[in-house]
Amino acid sequence: MTAAGFRRGLVAALPFLLSNGAAGLVMGLTYKGLGLGAEHAILFSLLVYSATAQAITLSMWAHPLPVVAMVVACIATNSRYLLMGAHLRQLFGGLAPRKMLPTLFLLADASWLMTNSDADRNGPDAGYLLGSSIPMAIGWVGGTALAYAAPLTANEPLRLAAALLPTMFIATLLPSQWKNVRSLWPWLTSAVAALLVARFVDPSWSMLIGGGCGTLVSMMEPKDA
Amino acid sequence: MHDLTVLGVICILGVTCYVMRAGGYVLAASMRDDGIAARFLRLAPGNLFIAFIVGGCLSGGLAGFVGTLVALVTMAITAREWAALGAGFGAALAASAIGL
Numbered sequence: 485m486t487a488a489g490f491r492r493g494l495v496a497a498l499p500f501l502l503s504n505g506a507a508g509l510v511m512g513l514t515y516k517g518l519g520l521g522a523e524h525a526i527l528f529s530l531l532v533y534s535a536t537a538q539a540i541t542l543s544m545w546a547h548p549l550p551v552v553a554m555v556v557a558c559i560a561t562n563s564r565y566l567l568m569g570a571h572l573r574q575l576f577g578g579l580a581p582r583k584m585l586p587t588l589f590l591l592a593d594a595s596w597l598m599t600n601s602d603a604d605r606n607g608p609d610a611g612y613l614l615g616s617s618i619p620m621a622i623g624w625v626g627g628t629a630l631a632y633a634a635p636l637t638a639n640e641p642l643r644l645a646a647a648l649l650p651t652m653f654i655a656t657l658l659p660s661q662w663k664n665v666r667s668l669w670p671w672l673t674s675a676v677a678a679l680l681v682a683r684f685v686d687p688s689w690s691m692l693i694g695g696g697c698g699t700l701v702s703m704m705e706p707k708d709a
Numbered sequence: 710m711h712d713l714t715v716l717g718v719i720c721i722l723g724v725t726c727y728v729m730r731a732g733g734y735v736l737a738a739s740m741r742d743d744g745i746a747a748r749f750l751r752l753a754p755g756n757l758f759i760a761f762i763v764g765g766c767l768s769g770g771l772a773g774f775v776g777t778l779v780a781l782v783t784m785a786i787t788a789r790e791w792a793a794l795g796a797g798f799g800a801a802l803a804a805s806a807i808g809l
Binding site for chain 2: 503506507510520521524527528530531532533534537540541543549551554555558559560561562563564565566567568569570571572573574577584585588589591648651652653654655656657658659661662663667670671673674675677678679682683687690691692693694695696697698699702703
């Protein structure tokens with residue numbers, strides 16, 4: 485973990501101040517539309533720090549809060565972090581856990597991708613991971629805070645945002661998940677199963693059961709799609 | 710809803726997400742790359758996203774479906790997340806305004 489790597493990552497990730505700031509603002513406005521207080525919204529973005537997890541738990545917001553379903557949803561949708569973490573162990577396995585474990589608090593899809601790319605060019609450097617993670621986190625949390633500082637109130641567009649943006653957040657991640665035509669059957673299975681679960685069981689479980697069914701179909705393929 | 714309840718849920722979700730981030734790193738030493746669990750986790754995200762989108766479209770009505778579709782197509786073309794979100798939200802607003 486070098487200072488040079490930290491600086492390199494920090495500078496490379498500066499554009500994320502803007503993009504994550506905009507995203508955090510949208511998330512903050514959505515929280516605001518739900519009636520969540522500023523402190524809770526900022527803490528949410530700071531501690532959970534995951535657009536996917538926040539979007540999904542937001543869509544499950546109800547009285548009383550379905551805590552177990554929310555935790556399971558966070559685990560399921562963030563399962564990719566397990567693999568990212570396992571891969572980072574291969575890169576930074578020699579580093580002391582007291583340095584690596586706090587850094588992983590800020591692990592994000594983009595910082596992981598950037599770190600892998602940098603490791604190919606300059607060799608593994610956990611400083612780069614930390615440096616690139618910081619603008620992303622500041623943008624995300626700062627954007628959420630800005631939503632409460634801006635003179636906006638809950639209106640029809642804001643209510644629509646609260647209802648639709650979580651789904652749209654996930655939709656924007658979908659193209660990156662498409663591997664090839666073999667993705668089609670698992671995805672169709674997921675869609676049909678989710679539809680059936682939402683219609684006949686409970687909408688809050690449609691993602692987990694639908695996604696699980698699709699993944700089982702994926703696993704029937706001799707090779708990964 | 711009680712503030713402490715919301716605070717407790719946020720903390721639980723925060724710890725859960727951190728465990729997912731750090732868990733892979735900690736467990737990597739004992740996890741086989743070719744094991745069933747590793748393969749399931751590797752294949753799960755795309756399927757979970759599809760199932761989530763279907764559920765969201767179902768609850769968002771036709772305006773939600775239009776917005777999600779526009780966001781998806783814009784993302785596939787531009788690869789810019791926030792352009793996709795802007796276009797999708799605009800389309801959903803327009804669809805809602807014309808009564809869809």
